[in-house]
Amino acid sequence: MTQCPKGAHELPYEDDTRGHCDEHGVTLLWHGPPITLEDFTPEPHGRRFPPPAPRALGRHPH
Numbered sequence: 001m002t003q004c005p006k007g008a009h010e011l012p013y014e015d016d017t018r019g020h021c022d023e024h025g026v027t028l029l030w031h032g033p034p035i036t037l038e039d040f041t042p043e044p045h046g047r048r049f050p051p052p053a054p055r056a057l058g059r060h061p062h
């Protein structure tokens with residue numbers, strides 16, 4: 001989970017592409033998330049999320 005930038009709590013709504021806090025009216029888009037080694041390491045038990053999109057790696061499609 002991700003910490004709400006305007007409050008001392010975690011975002012009540014969060015998925016692969018965005019996070020949202022109704023209470024504070026905050027929407028975060030994960031266009032520059034911190035990438036961890038786990039994102040590049042195949043997991044033997046399967047992944048819970050699809051691999052990061054190219055833009056998440058800092059590349060631009062054009």
Ligand SMILES: [Zn+2]
Nearest residue numbers: 004007021024
């Ligand atoms: Zn909040």
